[in-house]
Amino acid sequence: MKTVRLPDGTNLPALGQGTWMMAENPQRRRDEIAALRAGIDLGMTLIDTAEMYADGESERLVGEAVAGRRDDVFLVSKAYPQNASRSRLPRACEASLERLGTDRLDLYLLHWRGTVPLGETVEVMERLVNAGKILRWGVSNLDTDDMEELVAAGGQACATDQILYNLTRRGPEHDLLPWLAAWGMPVMAYSPVEQGRLVADKGLRALAGELGVMPAQVALAWLLAREGMIAIPKASTVQHVRENRTAADLALSPETVARLDTMFPLPSGPVPLAML
Numbered sequence: 013m014k015t016v017r018l019p020d021g022t023n024l025p026a027l028g029q030g031t032w033m034m035a036e037n038p039q040r041r042r043d044e045i046a047a048l049r050a051g052i053d054l055g056m057t058l059i060d061t062a063e064m065y066a067d068g069e070s071e072r073l074v075g076e077a078v079a080g081r082r083d084d085v086f087l088v089s090k091a092y093p094q095n096a097s098r099s100r101l102p103r104a105c106e107a108s109l110e111r112l113g114t115d116r117l118d119l120y121l122l123h124w125r126g127t128v129p130l131g132e133t134v135e136v137m138e139r140l141v142n143a144g145k146i147l148r149w150g151v152s153n154l155d156t157d158d159m160e161e162l163v164a165a166g167g168q169a170c171a172t173d174q175i176l177y178n179l180t181r182r183g184p185e186h187d188l189l190p191w192l193a194a195w196g197m198p199v200m201a202y203s204p205v206e207q208g209r210l211v212a213d214k215g216l217r218a219l220a221g222e223l224g225v226m227p228a229q230v231a232l233a234w235l236l237a238r239e240g241m242i243a244i245p246k247a248s249t250v251q252h253v254r255e256n257r258t259a260a261d262l263a264l265s266p267e268t269v270a271r272l273d274t275m276f277p278l279p280s281g282p283v284p285l286a287m288l
């Protein structure tokens with residue numbers, strides 16, 4: 013499995029697992045846990061969740077999936093912006109730890125920017141690191157100007173920016189991706205198959221068919237070819253997890269990349285970062 017290096021030197025698998033929309037249907041729970049465990053077995057040991065997902069139930073499901081193998085995984089969770097303050101973040105973090113059944117998060121992210129000053133969030137994140145509750149922190153859905161403000165407010169230790177980035181969302185290539193690369197911060201691409209919409213794309217299906225692979229694999233391989241890029245597809249079947257894992261070993265030829273560039277062109281100029 014290709015790895016990506018965090019600013020503190022930690023190596024992460026470039027392909028992880030998302031969990032949004034998991035734990036919403038009790039009838040799917042067993043399959044979702046089986047999918048996450050299969051992913052861990054295949055080396056997709058980075059698992060992304062959030063206090064928001066299924067109102068905390070996604071964290072509980074992840075806790076169940078990783079029970080007995082906590083040290084094998086890299087757990088990422090995210091705090092609501094309204095919880096990212098001095099008074100509320102420690103409590104939100106404790107609640108996430110309790111639901112996940114662990115004593116520390118490997119990475120804790122600000123889910124998106126709210127009204128709490130970024131400098132205050134940085135300060136309390138650093139305190140959580142010092143207390144051993146989290147091993148590192150980062151952000152999500154912050155565009156270049158927000159990132160500038162974050163580092164100016166003391167946030168140089170930010171480990172990553174988790175953003176919407178895939179073949180149909182290439183705006184960040186103009187500004188945010190080069191900015192993050194210059195700071196040595198990897199990108200965590202969420203909704204890497206555009207919540208399943210890319211899998212249904214006619215052109216991508218045709219191209220994947222010619223290559224003898226699945227469309228999700230092309231979309232993921234395209235992302236993973238980029239230096240410093242982590243992708244966190246959500247898959248709730250073992251079959252999808254296996255397909256996605258194979259994408260990490262799929263090298264796209266320059267001709268295929270050129271065709272993808274034509275099918276999913278780069279916007280002509282910077283566009284504000286979108287979020288889902």
Ligand code: NAP
Nearest residue numbers: 030031032202203204205206207208228245246247248252
């Ligand atoms: P996604 O991963 O792009 O797409 C998930 C959808 O694609 C599911 O319907 C899944 O179906 C399907 N899928 C996955 N692998 C497939 C395959 N090999 N073949 C066919 N279909 C496949 O979308 P996402 O869940 O929005 O994003 C991924 C993760 O990023 C989330 O789960 C969450 O952890 C994170 N995220 C973060 C933010 C943020 O604001 N920070 C926002 C959105 C997402 P099945 O479930 O049936 O397998």
